[in-house]
Amino acid sequence: MTQTLFDKIWDTHQVAQTATGRHLIAIDRVFLHERTGAAALKRMAEIERKILDPARVFAVMDHIVDTRIGRGDSTLMQGGEAFITETRAACRDAGITLFDVNDRDQGIIHVISPELGIVLPGITLVAPDSHTCTQGAFGALAWGIGSSEAEHAMVTGVLRLERPKTMRVLLEGALSEGVTAKDMALHLIALHSAGGGAGHAVEFAGDAVTALDMEGRMTLCNMATEFGAMAGFIAPDAKAFDWLAGKRYAPDNFDEPYWANLQSDAGASFDTEITIDASAIAPMVSWGTSPEQAIAIDARVPAGPRKVHDYIGLEEGTAIAGTPIDVAFIGSCTNSRISDLRLAAKLLEGHLIAPTIKKAMVVPGSLSVKRQAEAEGLDKIFEAAGFEWRMSGCSLCFYAGGEGFPKGSRTISSTNRNFEGRQGPGIRTHIASPETVAASAVAGAIADPRELARKKVAS
Amino acid sequence: MKKLPDVWGGDAAPLVVDNVDTDTIIPSREMRSTGRAGLADGLFAPWRYTDADARTPNPDFVLNQDTYSSATILAAGENFGCGSSREHAVWALAEFGITAIIAVSFAPIFYANCLRNGIVPIALPRKAVDRLAAEYVTIHLTDQQVTGAGNIYNFDIDPEAKHMLLNGVDAIDLTLTDRGAIETWTQRDRTARPWVYLEQTK
Numbered sequence: 001m002t003q004t005l006f007d008k009i010w011d012t013h014q015v016a017q018t019a020t021g022r023h024l025i026a027i028d029r030v031f032l033h034e035r036t037g038a039a040a041l042k043r044m045a046e047i048e049r050k051i052l053d054p055a056r057v058f059a060v061m062d063h064i065v066d067t068r069i070g071r072g073d074s075t076l077m078q079g080g081e082a083f084i085t086e087t088r089a090a091c092r093d094a095g096i097t098l099f100d101v102n103d104r105d106q107g108i109i110h111v112i113s114p115e116l117g118i119v120l121p122g123i124t125l126v127a128p129d130s131h132t133c134t135q136g137a138f139g140a141l142a143w144g145i146g147s148s149e150a151e152h153a154m155v156t157g158v159l160r161l162e163r164p165k166t167m168r169v170l171l172e173g174a175l176s177e178g179v180t181a182k183d184m185a186l187h188l189i190a191l192h193s194a195g196g197g198a199g200h201a202v203e204f205a206g207d208a209v210t211a212l213d214m215e216g217r218m219t220l221c222n223m224a225t226e227f228g229a230m231a232g233f234i235a236p237d238a239k240a241f242d243w244l245a246g247k248r249y250a251p252d253n254f255d256e257p258y259w260a261n262l263q264s265d266a267g268a269s270f271d272t273e274i275t276i277d278a279s280a281i282a283p284m285v286s287w288g289t290s291p292e293q294a295i296a297i298d299a300r301v302p303a304g305p306r307k308v309h310d311y312i313g314l315e316e317g318t319a320i321a322g323t324p325i326d327v328a329f330i331g332s333c334t335n336s337r338i339s340d341l342r343l344a345a346k347l348l349e350g351h352l353i354a355p356t357i358k359k360a361m362v363v364p365g366s367l368s369v370k371r372q373a374e375a376e377g378l379d380k381i382f383e384a385a386g387f388e389w390r391m392s393g394c395s396l397c398f399y400a401g402g403e404g405f406p407k408g409s410r411t412i413s414s415t416n417r418n419f420e421g422r423q424g425p426g427i428r429t430h431i432a433s434p435e436t437v438a439a440s441a442v443a444g445a446i447a448d449p450r451e452l453a454r455k456k457v458a459s
Numbered sequence: 460m461k462k463l464p465d466v467w468g469g470d471a472a473p474l475v476v477d478n479v480d481t482d483t484i485i486p487s488r489e490m491r492s493t494g495r496a497g498l499a500d501g502l503f504a505p506w507r508y509t510d511a512d513a514r515t516p517n518p519d520f521v522l523n524q525d526t527y528s529s530a531t532i533l534a535a536g537e538n539f540g541c542g543s544s545r546e547h548a549v550w551a552l553a554e555f556g557i558t559a560i561i562a563v564s565f566a567p568i569f570y571a572n573c574l575r576n577g578i579v580p581i582a583l584p585r586k587a588v589d590r591l592a593a594e595y596v597t598i599h600l601t602d603q604q605v606t607g608a609g610n611i612y613n614f615d616i617d618p619e620a621k622h623m624l625l626n627g628v629d630a631i632d633l634t635l636t637d638r639g640a641i642e643t644w645t646q647r648d649r650t651a652r653p654w655v656y657l658e659q660t661k
Contacts, residue, residue, distance in 0.1 A: 012652075015637075015640055015641055015644040016637055016640045016641075016644075018619060020617070020618040020619040020622070021617075021618070021619075022617070022619050024634065024637060024640070024641070026641075026644065026645070026648065028655045035487075035490075035545075036544065036545055036546070036547075038493040039493050039494065039495060039546070039547075042493055042494065043495070049631065053656075055656075055657040055658060056655075056656070056657055077488075078491070079491045079492065082492065082493065083493055086493050087493075120654065120655075123655060128544055128545075128546070129543075129544055130542065130543050130544040130568060144544040144568050145544060145568060145571065146544055146545075146546035146549070146568060146571060146572035146575065147546040148546060148572065148575040148576070148630070149571060149572075149575065151631065152630055152631050152634065155631050155635075156631060156634040156635060156638075156641065157641055157645065158634060158641055160619070160630060160633075160634060162617060193538075194478050194538055194541060195478075195537055195538035195541075195564055195566075198538070198564060198566075198567065199567070225542075225568075226541075228538055228541065228566060228567070229567075230567050249657060250654075251654045258652075290477075290478045290480075292478070307476075398482070398487050398543075399486075399487060399488060400487040400488055400490075401487070401488035417480070417482070417542060419480045419482045419483065419542060420482075420483060420505060421482060421483065421486055421505045422480075422482050425505065425511065
């Protein structure tokens with residue numbers, strides 16, 4: 001019988017099926033962070049429950065850590081320090097490996113997990129963080145859960161799940177110059193809605209997907225949650241195996257036949273199939289307050305709910321390009337990896353950000369990414385252009401009460417959510433690729449990165 | 460987890476907006492301690508208050524209106540609870556007193572979080588939600604029915620989840636009854652997939 005990759009992973013992990021049709025699915029890795037993980041560990045301690053296998057549970061400080069150089073435990077967020085110190089104590093008591101604030105391996109959970117080989121093809125990995133699906137880029141079934149489910153996975157080694165439906169999103173054709181994985185994700189969500197993947201585990205496939213580097217694949221899978229899917233993943237190929245081989249927690253090689261079988265069989269059927277012409281995708285930018293409210297950079301704002309137009313301060317028919325911005329941010333689990341920084345730096349080299357920009361920041365996805373970028377001199381390019389260069393963390397992707405901007409400020413951000421208030425009360429967020437953020441910072445207004453690239457070639 | 464009654468009713472607070480995200484339900488800045496309590500005050504803070512810091516109520520927001528200030532049932536739109544996995548969104552709703560949400564659809568992590576915290580997530584077609592919003596509705600959990608506005612609507616819920624909600628069963632306790640099967644499976648898996656099992660440190 002032919003099987004999809006999802007079927008294979010699911011069947012490998014099925015411990016039992018209950019009389020009522022629930023599946024007990026074995027969980028290979030649990031990853032926590034200080035924002036939601038502390039709640040789970042604290043409660044487990046209160047009710048005296050032990051972690052079944054602490055060696056397969058990891059934690060990192062990424063969500064509310066300060067990203068300013070020279071940081072310690074204190075954060076700009078009021079009360080934030082308690083999340084850090086309580087998580088540290090709880091991890092120590094539980095015997096969990098913690099990547100602490102200034103550990104050389106610290107970084108955003110979904111950036112460091114692959115860097116350390118914690119995620120592996122074919123495994124199940126959960127974290128109380130919705131963007132856990134990022135790690136599906138390596139052919140793992142990885143998804144976000146709540147704190148109670150995280151406790152459940154840690155104590156029992158399994159989760160009680162309903163089997164989701166399967167979906168394949170085929171992205172066929174070659175991407176145009178200046179178009180990235182971020183644009184693919186936004187294009188898909190704009191076309192098929194923020195609930196388009198509901199009830200499904202989504203496999204991304206097609207030549208536009210296999211052509212992506214691992215960083216690009218992580219960006220695409222990252223936004224499976226914005227598509228409403230349980231998980232997003234890509235069948236592992238030589239690129240994925242080579243990337244992971246020899247990493248600290250990964251096998252030295254993936255030569256056994258087991259690994260080569262981690263793909264959907266030819267002719268396997270999916271409950272839902274979507275095909276997208278990748279060659280028709282343009283650089284995308286969000287115009288509203290849901291990731292589905294995204295348009296091509298050269299398009300005009302469509303008609304949307306009144307409330308959304310009022311919040312974002314843009315009326316139907318307005319060209320999105322040319323909208324003045326106050327803040328530019330490159331970072332987050334979506335786009336903060338080395339290839340993201342290389343592409344943004346390449347565009348910025350020799351340019352200055354517009355004088356009207358009040359803040360421009362680059363927050364590398366991990367301290368390892370930071371070191372690599374510095375070895376390549378990218379930090380100098382960003383700083384020369386007018387960007388601040390920071391330590392690693394989630395930073396401006398969301399607002400926890402620390403660093404923020406005046407109400408009504410408009411940001412262009414390489415993050416994943418443009419929700420009302422996501423980056424602070426009244427902040428208007430436009431999400432886009434790091435290149436679009438870079439080009440917009442130079443222009444002082446939302447700008448097409450392809451134009452800046454063309455100017456560079458001409459000059 | 461507390462048991463839910465078999466039947467209860469209330470005025471369904473109308474908040475039928477699509478893609479309401481967990482940042483709106485409980486903003487990150489309202490999550491001020493690592494625990495699960497003390498969150499109801501920050502529920503829907505961006506919409507409920509004109510000034511969230513000063514807690515100045517926004518009179519236009521549904522939960523600030525007399526009929527709904529102690530609502531137990533919420534009527535919502537499509538993809539309710541999307542975004543961040545924070546269970547704090549459900550803890551805040553539960554602490555406020557919400558025990559059922561009738562929505563066009565739910566985001567998956569939020570849906571699972573509801574089931575673990577004594578809130579029944581009820582997905583119904585948009586027409587039904589529109590009819591029930593702002594009406595007095597009665598929920599019959601055993602029969603999986605919602606009645607209101609002179610209509611009866613059936614809803615789906617996983618039988619195990621229903622059993623757990625009605626009996627206040629803790630999911631971990633339930634799973635631990637299968638501890639033997641999990642141990643046997645793990646022993647076999649250690650041989651089949653040794654790379655999954657790690658030493659304490661490497």
